[in-house]
Amino acid sequence: PLIRREDYTPFAWLVPTTHLDFALGLEKTRVVATLDVERNPDAEASPHLRLNGDGLEPVEVEVDGQAANSWAMDGETLIVTLPADRHTVRIVTEIDPSANTQLMGLYASNGMLCTQCEAEGFRRIAFFPDRPDVLSTYTVRMSGPKAQFPILLCNGNNTANGEGEHGTHWAEWHDPWPKPSYLFALVAGDLVANSDSFTTRSGRKVDLNIWVRDGDLPRTDHAMRSLKKSMEWDEEVFGREYDLDLFNIVAVSDFNMGAMENKGLNVFNTKYVLADEETATDGDYDGIEGVIAHEYFHNWSGNRITCRDWFQLSLKEGFTVLRDQLFSQDMQGEAVKRIEDVRVLRGVQFPEDSGPLAHPIRPDSFREISNFYTSTIYNKGAEVIRMMRTMAGPEKFRVGTDTYFDRHDGEAATCEDFVKSIEDGAGLDLQQFRLWYSQAGTPKIKAELVPDASRAVLKLTQTVPPTPGQPDKQPMPIPLKVAVHDRASGTLGEERLIVLDKAQDSFVFENVGDQPVLSINRGFSAPVSIEREISNADLVFLAARDDDPFARYEAFQDLVVGHLVAAASGDGLADDAKSAAREDITSAFAAILADDALEDTMRGELMLFPSQTYIAEQIEAADPGRIFAEREALKAHIGAALESDLVALHERASAIPFGFSQEARGSRKVKTQALVYLAAGAPEKAADMAAAQYDAADNMTDRQGSLMVLAGMTGTAARTGRLLDFYNRYKGNDLVIDKWFAIQASSLHPSVVEHVKALAEHPDFTMKNPNRVRSLYMAFAGNPHGFHDASGEGYRMIADLILELDPLNPQTAARFVPPLGRFRKLEAGRSALMREQLERIANADKLSRDTYEQVSRSLG
Numbered sequence: 001p002l003i004r005r006e007d008y009t010p011f012a013w014l015v016p017t018t019h020l021d022f023a024l025g026l027e028k029t030r031v032v033a034t035l036d037v038e039r040n041p042d043a044e045a046s047p048h049l050r051l052n053g054d055g056l057e058p059v060e061v062e063v064d065g066q067a068a069n070s071w072a073m074d075g076e077t078l079i080v081t082l083p084a085d086r087h088t089v090r091i092v093t094e095i096d097p098s099a100n101t102q103l104m105g106l107y108a109s110n111g112m113l114c115t116q117c118e119a120e121g122f123r124r125i126a127f128f129p130d131r132p133d134v135l136s137t138y139t140v141r142m143s144g145p146k147a148q149f150p151i152l153l154c155n156g157n158n159t160a161n162g163e164g165e166h167g168t169h170w171a172e173w174h175d176p177w178p179k180p181s182y183l184f185a186l187v188a189g190d191l192v193a194n195s196d197s198f199t200t201r202s203g204r205k206v207d208l209n210i211w212v213r214d215g216d217l218p219r220t221d222h223a224m225r226s227l228k229k230s231m232e233w234d235e236e237v238f239g240r241e242y243d244l245d246l247f248n249i250v251a252v253s254d255f256n257m258g259a260m261e262n263k264g265l266n267v268f269n270t271k272y273v274l275a276d277e278e279t280a281t282d283g284d285y286d287g288i289e290g291v292i293a294h295e296y297f298h299n300w301s302g303n304r305i306t307c308r309d310w311f312q313l314s315l316k317e318g319f320t321v322l323r324d325q326l327f328s329q330d331m332q333g334e335a336v337k338r339i340e341d342v343r344v345l346r347g348v349q350f351p352e353d354s355g356p357l358a359h360p361i362r363p364d365s366f367r368e369i370s371n372f373y374t375s376t377i378y379n380k381g382a383e384v385i386r387m388m389r390t391m392a393g394p395e396k397f398r399v400g401t402d403t404y405f406d407r408h409d410g411e412a413a414t415c416e417d418f419v420k421s422i423e424d425g426a427g428l429d430l431q432q433f434r435l436w437y438s439q440a441g442t443p444k445i446k447a448e449l450v451p452d453a454s455r456a457v458l459k460l461t462q463t464v465p466p467t468p469g470q471p472d473k474q475p476m477p478i479p480l481k482v483a484v485h486d487r488a489s490g491t492l493g494e495e496r497l498i499v500l501d502k503a504q505d506s507f508v509f510e511n512v513g514d515q516p517v518l519s520i521n522r523g524f525s526a527p528v529s530i531e532r533e534i535s536n537a538d539l540v541f542l543a544a545r546d547d548d549p550f551a552r553y554e555a556f557q558d559l560v561v562g563h564l565v566a567a568a569s570g571d572g573l574a575d576d577a578k579s580a581a582r583e584d585i586t587s588a589f590a591a592i593l594a595d596d597a598l599e600d601t602m603r604g605e606l607m608l609f610p611s612q613t614y615i616a617e618q619i620e621a622a623d624p625g626r627i628f629a630e631r632e633a634l635k636a637h638i639g640a641a642l643e644s645d646l647v648a649l650h651e652r653a654s655a656i657p658f659g660f661s662q663e664a665r666g667s668r669k670v671k672t673q674a675l676v677y678l679a680a681g682a683p684e685k686a687a688d689m690a691a692a693q694y695d696a697a698d699n700m701t702d703r704q705g706s707l708m709v710l711a712g713m714t715g716t717a718a719r720t721g722r723l724l725d726f727y728n729r730y731k732g733n734d735l736v737i738d739k740w741f742a743i744q745a746s747s748l749h750p751s752v753v754e755h756v757k758a759l760a761e762h763p764d765f766t767m768k769n770p771n772r773v774r775s776l777y778m779a780f781a782g783n784p785h786g787f788h789d790a791s792g793e794g795y796r797m798i799a800d801l802i803l804e805l806d807p808l809n810p811q812t813a814a815r816f817v818p819p820l821g822r823f824r825k826l827e828a829g830r831s832a833l834m835r836e837q838l839e840r841i842a843n844a845d846k847l848s849r850d851t852y853e854q855v856s857r858s859l860g
């Protein structure tokens with residue numbers, strides 16, 4: 001059934017306290033849930049207590065200590081009829097964690113037990129009002145075989161422990177903070193901890209533990225450092241202090257998502273915990289720092305203030321993503337982090353916004369909430385709040401967030417509550433701005449700078465494209481940071497913040513020079529796409545000279561995108577136009593290589609080509625084969641034309657010893673980027689250099705970068721040799737073997753389709769582990785070259801995967817549907833082949849609600 005936001009009603013009963021008693025076993029866990037319930041004075045009265053279940057049967061039902069007969073099942077829901085205003089309801093269920101392949105609820109992973117309850121997993125453990133606006137104080141007792149589960153963890157504080165009969169032991173936990181069921185967590189297993197502590201600014205000493213399997217302990221230091229930095233940063237920047245004496249993190253290798261913010265007991269995918277220089281790349285280190293921060297920050301933006309209903313998901317996710325982005329900016333440098341975040345937004349969220357799955361950051365309806373943990377909710381949600389911050393300035397924005405935390409602490413709130421708090425606290429008028437919460441689609445801005453004697457007039461128009469269910473849109477307020485530079489004198493203009501809140505408007509810039517050049521959406525101040533009339537010469541100027549690093553990056557991207565769009569669509573480009581554009585791009589690229597004032601971390605960003613997906617987004621009926629060919633040809637042109645500069649850069653960077661300084665990290669970034677262009681333009685030289693980089697590598701960044709380049713090459717023995725070496729070197733280390741699969745599945749090798757088929761048969765491949773599935777198939781679905789193979793084989797492989805995975809793990813299976821939903825954007829041949837696969841899935845016998853919803857929305 002379709003669930004609608006407008007249908008929200010409060011739950012008829014309150015559940016002030018919940019007692020859970022677990023008798024743990026991998027194959028059979030018995031759960032006794034005791035709920036104290038009372039009528040909710042703010043809801044319409046009902047004698048029926050409706051408790052969600054999923055795959056559960058009530059073994060015993062008692063009301064006020066008596067076996068109850070006034071209960072009934074309504075589908076999966078248990079309805080207990082209660083005569084008075086207050087009762088105690090006790091329900092026993094039995095579950096089999098080892099059979100839980102969905103990884104939602106209580107499940108077994110490598111001999112341990114763990115939980116994932118967000119969004120609706122708790123109902124797979126116990127009958128309960130499994131909705132985020134029912135807050136309860138939990139006390140939990142668990143017992144189980146001590147040898148198998150020496151460590152017993154839950155939310156809050158450990159209040160008692162003891163030994164039982166037959167080698168069992170037990171633990172009691174109490175969480176003093178009322179919480180919704182989705183924040184419940186329990187872990188039982190054979191784990192060891194990296195332990196430390198943090199003292200909050202008001203003097204609370206918090207014990208910190210990161211729990212992992214025995215051999216993984218040496219790889220937890222970075223995660224612990226990241227946690228302590230996050231705790232300190234949240235106090236300083238948002239005034240938020242931790243509120244328990246204990247904070248536990250557990251790393252689990254079978255996990256559907258990145259991590260989960262359960263109160264006092266975060267559960268993480270091992271990918272976002274474990275790192276050392278031998279096995280993790282710089283990107284992995286940053287990912288860990290960001291996700292540790294994200295989950296920790298949820299303690300306030302998510303746990304202390306939670307969501308009224310799941311339509312408000314962006315209330316906690318958008319805000320928490322913004323908070324983790326600001327944290328990472330402070331840790332690693334603002335410009336580079338901003339560029340990385342925009343790259344994700346454009347690579348994932350923009351396509352979502354322009355496709356059949358487009359939805360506002362506060363959706364109006366859904367069938368399966370798991371499908372709405374999207375880039376729109378997370379990343380666009382963060383951008384929307386960032387715009388408020390940009391308009392208010394950081395100080396007033398802080399007053400706004402303080403207002404929010406003060407007003408709504410302890411509540412299940414709405415996006416509207418947040419906007420109102422920022423409005424009142426920061427002193428903004430956000431009336432029209434609320435459209436960002438209700439309208440889907442990426443606004444398109446046309447910008448034209450018209451010189452007029454000593455002034456220039458900036459003419460802007462905005463359109464918000466139609467999206468499913470939203471044919472007509474209203475203009476939105478769009479904050480744009482703008483400057484007008486002068487190419488003639490090289491003078492850089494001052495930055496202004498303007499807000500375009502109409503369909504059309506003009507803004508005057510006084511005293512501009514002879515050759516005014518528009519620098520717009522600086523710092524990516526608004527999540528929009530901009531079409532500007534601008535010459536290549538102006539873009540080359542901006543790419544070399546703009547004082548806003550993001551604008552500089554953008555200018556080079558625009559130069560490349562503009563060219564590739566022209567070359568790979570319609571009639572393409574005439575030879576002379578093509579070579580002229582290639583020369584412009586190559587000279588801009590050369591200027592980036594030569595700029596001594598640039599740090600390598602930034603140079604590495606500037607060198608990165610726009611992704612094929614992003615280019616395809618700008619083309620009607622895109623032909624992925626043509627885009628790929630043009631993009632590779634341009635890389636080859638740069639690689640050949642700038643061969644000696646790239647070799648010199650690689651040599652300079654290779655001389656810098658391993659370390660975590662910005663300089664050392666930057667050197668690793670440009671080193672691999674240099675190889676990428678050389679591989680296209682001077683392949684023999686590149687193969688030797690890549691093999692040498694691989695062999696000399698004393699860290700995973702260098703090793704993975706060189707192997708990635710080699711994996712895409714033909715005619716070199718270095719390819720197979722190094723792939724084999726990598727496998728043998730890291731056999732048994734799951735996270736690194738994931739890389740081995742992903743490197744091959746995302747390679748530019750002409751036989752990538754065959755490689756992926758062979759890898760699916762590899763003994764290390766399994767459908768049971770989401771990381772492994774993603775490392776092969778998500779990498780492949782994101783590989784424009786393999787996935788869009790003209791035969792349609794790539795589409796078929798992804799459809800096969802979805803059909804095979806759906807019965808095991810619907811949540812992860814459904815995540816593979818969006819790539820197939822792009823068929824309307826493709827040239828006729830591929831479009832038909834892709835659609836055929838979607839229809840094949842739609843016609844399958846039994847589909848999960850997750851996959852069904854995604855496929856039917858995709859077909860429209």
Ligand code: ARG
Nearest residue numbers: 118119257259260261370373
């Ligand atoms: N709240 C978690 C996070 O952002 C994500 C959990 C998503 N879980 C799910 N089953 N979709 O950090």
Ligand code: ZN
Nearest residue numbers: 294298317320
């Ligand atoms: Zn989150």
